[in-house]
Amino acid sequence: MSDAKFVVIDGNELSFEPGETILEAARRAEIEIPTLCYDDRLTPAGACRICLVEVDGAPLMQPACATRATAEMVVRTNTQRVDRNRKFILSLHLADTIQDREIAEDNNPSRVHELAETYGTAGEWTSVVSPRQGRPQDTNRFIEFRADRCIACSLCTRYCNEVEAVSAITLAYRGAHTTIATADDQSLTDTTCELCGGCVDVCPTGAMTEKQALEWGKPERELEKVRSTCNFCGVGCQVDLNVDREANRVVKVTSPPPGTTVNDGNLCVKGRFANDFIHHPDRLTEPLVRDNGELRPATWDEALDRVATGLAGVKERHGNDALAFISSSRCTKEENYLMQKLARAAFQTHNVHQCAAT
Amino acid sequence: MLPKKARREEVFEQLESAGGLQPGNVGKVHRETGVPAADIFGVATFYSLLAEPDAGVRVCTGLTCKLAGADRLLADLETEGTPATSYSCLGRCDMAPASWDPEGDPATTEPAFSPSHPDFAIDLLAAETDTYSALRLVHDKGAEWALDEVEASGLTGRGGAGFPAHIKWRAVRGQEVTERYIVLNADEGEPGTFKDREVILRRPHLVIEGLAIAARCLEAQDIYAYVRGEFGQVKASLMAALDEARARGELDDDVRWHFVDGHGAYICGEETALLEALEGKRGMPRMKPPYPVEVGFRGKPTLIQNVESIACIPAILERGGEWFKQAGRTEPGSKLYCLSGHVERPGVYEAPMGITLRELLEQAGGVTGTIKAFSPGGASSGFLPADQIDLPMDFKSLREAGSMLGSAGVVVLNDTTDMVEAALTQAVFFEDESCGQCSPCRIGTQIVRQALERYRGGDGDALAFIREVAWGMREASICGLGQAASLPLTSAMKYFPQEFGDDNE
Missing domain, CATH: 3.10.20.600 (Ubiquitin-like (UB roll))
Structure with missing residues (x-):
């Protein structure tokens, strides 16, 4: 092997790290190679075949996502053959799923349609009557699998297995029947599934989709993404609230793309799905105080005075350690700091705890 | 309590002894092996013999059996009330139309053979001599001598790829990793092919001896024979020969032999799909490189060789590589x-x-x-x-x-054969047997079959875009199945254009 550690892609000499793939080397140099079944957090499947490129010396085109760059390898991504294959793959997937973009993107965006717009297709082929089965009997509240949109790229099963280590879903059956299934087609809630929704997030076609957002009926492209911090625990995961501005409503929560925030594209069941409290009629939106057993709205000043008087009274009657302070895991670090400050400085007690501390 | 480490390689055995995919079995095997339940379901649904344990009599609908009246046989069975289902291929083309009842007696086979000849490396009608003299020659003359003879013989892989055997042997032998495997590919599934079946039934000692030679030359500790599940008595024949050879003290004691059943998936004849099956997974071909000689079974160097190729080895060593080379014409x-x-x-x-x-x-x-x-x-x-x-x-x-x-x-x-029908039969086969992993094959085989059906139904334009589909399947599929799956149709269109309408030629 030569000392020169570069791969030639479309005439550009690019350096690469040992073990790096053609795709990784190309992306660093901003040479675009389309992918459907690739996610850099997962073992490449090489299944969608849209990233095939020509490699000098190889009779067949090679998957850029899975082919390691080697010294002096000559790769071509802009040939007629490569382009013809991209169009072929896109026509295939469109024939196998839903050709009409409006229908396909009723909830989530479709990467297949996006790529078809960029790269074109080999024409609209007669739709395939696919025997892929869904799981209509699944009673979980959050995730729906729509087999008519599935391209069997296995991103969801690999994510479930490799990132979450949950292995609740699998590629099942064979050939044309290949689909995404749980063991014995059970509901997700009867499996090891933790309802993290990562399968929805990695799905390039909206085959895995959010039930609640689907019911709301507005596609993601018509929603505005508002970046926020999940406050269910102290990790600080970044979330994108998908807001329907007309209705002033959070329709769903998605994770920012992998590699951009601390949570690297991941969320848990709470962060992704436990958001119905936002618009819940029982949600408290102003301070309430109780008079003669009845709650009534009050100002913050009045409410805080009531709390202070009550706490000071307990301290006076029963001593400092009759009080205990427990804060929520949904508080920020600063808020928790203030809580213990309140306990120790104002009431001279060490009875302070936080529900996420065990 | 689940086992600490998942025992994935046991999944098939456990599923089979539990009776295949039936209620409760996935959970049971999960508890026994510690493999995630979903993975077990994925495996059980992949293999025909596990997925449909109650399918009754399987009637082969491969091309040869179709020509011989498989459809009529199916209809007759239905009329007489015998549960029966069509099956991609049973590997009994000599008995067409073939049928098989997994619960019943093992099917007998009675193909015709060529008369014995001194220049045959295998010679199916020869009295089984089972001398193991070639293995003793390897003991005496060494592995390098044997490899030189294999190289001189020009032996190429008889499974279908035609790859020079000696290159694979040397590649495994040259690996630094010392944990190495020999795998016998006896998952003979190509419709029209039933030679490996007969080699094992009639000359099992050639296979055992060939494998023992390979293990010795490549310093492998384990030999795995993966035998097609539809060939019940074939595995038994091989195991009996091993027992005989062992009883006579012909074999090295330090080599471990394993016999594994296939469970009804044509794709597992593809060598890397076969490795996946051995590892207890869905039989989806791996991407190559790396090749099995480097990263094979359990990620270790592995020689995978077809039955016929292995069975040629004793004759090559006894009579010399040059003799074998001369035994061929072209x-x-x-x-x-x-x-x-x-x-x-x-x-x-x-x-x-x-x-x-x-x-x-x-x-x-x-x-x-x-x-x-x-x-x-x-x-x-x-x-x-x-x-x-x-x-x-x-x-x-x-x-x-x-x-x-x-x-x-x-x-x-x-000349009674309708080439549209013949192409359709092959299209159905490939659609049924595609593993479903890569899109060109999974979707392409469906498009080809459905277009042919529409064409047969009178839609003259149904094949309009089929050439582009065939091109992509050939160019972009991961393995040979998808790359070849459109060939029956395109070759029929090429040579019999009048049957496909002039527009398509």
């Missing part, structure tokens, strides 16, 4: 050709590599009717017209003719 060695379809005496005929179909047909008693077309190497080789029967039946000549020798499962079609 390429090295004698070769087993399976003849079925419209021939008078379907069977396994050993002949010099490069014999023509015309000569083979003479041995097989001629064509039933007038020959119209033939598949030289199973479904994957597509069709050639009758006027090519003087082509040498070897790897190179057939490749140049746009076809392939493959596993040399020759299916002969007479």
Whole structure:
């Protein structure tokens, strides 16, 4: 092997790290190679075949996502053959799923349609009557699998297995029947599934989709993404609230793309799905105080005075350690700091705890 | 309590003994093995014999059996109330139309054979000599000597790829990793092919000896024989031969032998899919490189060799590589050709590599009717017209003719054959047997089959875009199945354009 550690892609000499793939080397140099079944957090499947490129010396085109760059390898991504294959793959997937973009993107965006717009297709082929089965009997509240949109790229099963280590879903059956299934087609809630929704997030076609957002009926492209911090625990995961501005409503929560925030594209069941409290009629939106057993709205000043008087009274009657302070895991670090400050400085007690501390 | 470490390789055995995919079995096997339940379901639904344990009598609907009236057989069984289902291929093309009841007696086979000949490396009718003298020669002369002989013989892989055997042997032997495996590919599944079945039934000691030689030369500690599940008695034949050889003290004691059943998936004849199956997974071919000689079973260097190739080894070492090379006409060695379809005496005929179909047909008693077309190497080789029967039946000549020798499962079609129907039968086969991993094959095989059905139904434009689909399947599929799956249709369109309307030629 030569000392020169570069791969030639479309005439550009690019350096690469040992073990790096053609795709990784190309992306660093901003040479675009389309992918459907690739996610850099997962073992490449090489299944969608849209990233095939020509490699000098190889009779067949090679998957850029899975082919390691080697010294002096000559790769071509802009040939007629490569382009013809991209169009072929896109026509295939469109024939196998839903050709009409409006229908396909009723909830989530479709990467297949996006790529078809960029790269074109080999024409609209007669739709395939696919025997892929869904799981209509699944009673979980959050995730729906729509087999008519599935391209069997296995991103969801690999994510479930490799990132979450949950292995609740699998590629099942064979050939044309290949689909995404749980063991014995059970509901997700009867499996090891933790309802993290990562399968929805990695799905390039909206085959895995959010039930609640689907019911709301507005596609993601018509929603505005508002970046926020999940406050269910102290990790600080970044979330994108998908807001329907007309209705002033959070329709769903998605994770920012992998590699951009601390949570690297991941969320848990709470962060992704436990958001119905936002618009819940029982949600408290102003301070309430109780008079003669009845709650009534009050100002913050009045409410805080009531709390202070009550706490000071307990301290006076029963001593400092009759009080205990427990804060929520949904508080920020600063808020928790203030809580213990309140306990120790104002009431001279060490009875302070936080529900996420065990 | 679950086992601490998942025992994935046990999944098949456990599923099989539990009775396949039936309520409760996935959970049961999950508790026994510690493998995630979803993974077990994924495996159980992949393999026909596990997925449909109650399918009743399986009726083969491969091309040869179709020609011989498989549809009628299915209808008859239905009429008499016997539960029956169609099955991609049973590997009994000599008994067409073949059927198999997994619960019943093991099917017997009675193909015709070529008469014994001194220049045959395998010679199916020879009295089994089982001398193990070649293995003793390796003990005396060493592995390098054996490898030189294998190289001199020019032996190429008889499973269909035609890859030079010595390159694989040397590649495994040259690995730094010392944990190495020998895998016998006895998952013979190419429609039209039933030679490996007969080799194991009639000459099992050649296979055992060949494997023992490979293990010794490559310093492998374990030998795995992966035997097609539809071939019940075949595995038993191999195991009996091993017991005999062991009892006579012919074999090295430090080699461990394992026999594994296939469970009904054509794709597992593809070597990396076979490795996945051995590891207890869905039989989806791996991407290559790396090749199994480097990263194979359990990620270790592995030699995977077809039954016929392995069975040639003893003769090569006893009689010399040069002898084997000279035994072929256009390429090295004698070769087993399976003849079925419209021939008078379907069977396994050993002949010099490069014999023509015309000569083979003479041995097989001629064509039933007038020959119209033939598949030289199973479904994957597509069709050639009758006027090519003087082509040498070897790897190179057939490749140049746009076809392939493959596993040399020759299916002969007479002039009563409707080529649209024949192409459709092959399309159905590939659609059923695609593993579903890569999109060109998974979707392409559906498009091809559905377009052919529409064309047959009178839609003259149904095949309009099929050439582009065929191009992509050939160019972009991960493995040979998808790359070859459109060939039956495109070759039929090429050689019999009148049957596909002039527009499509």
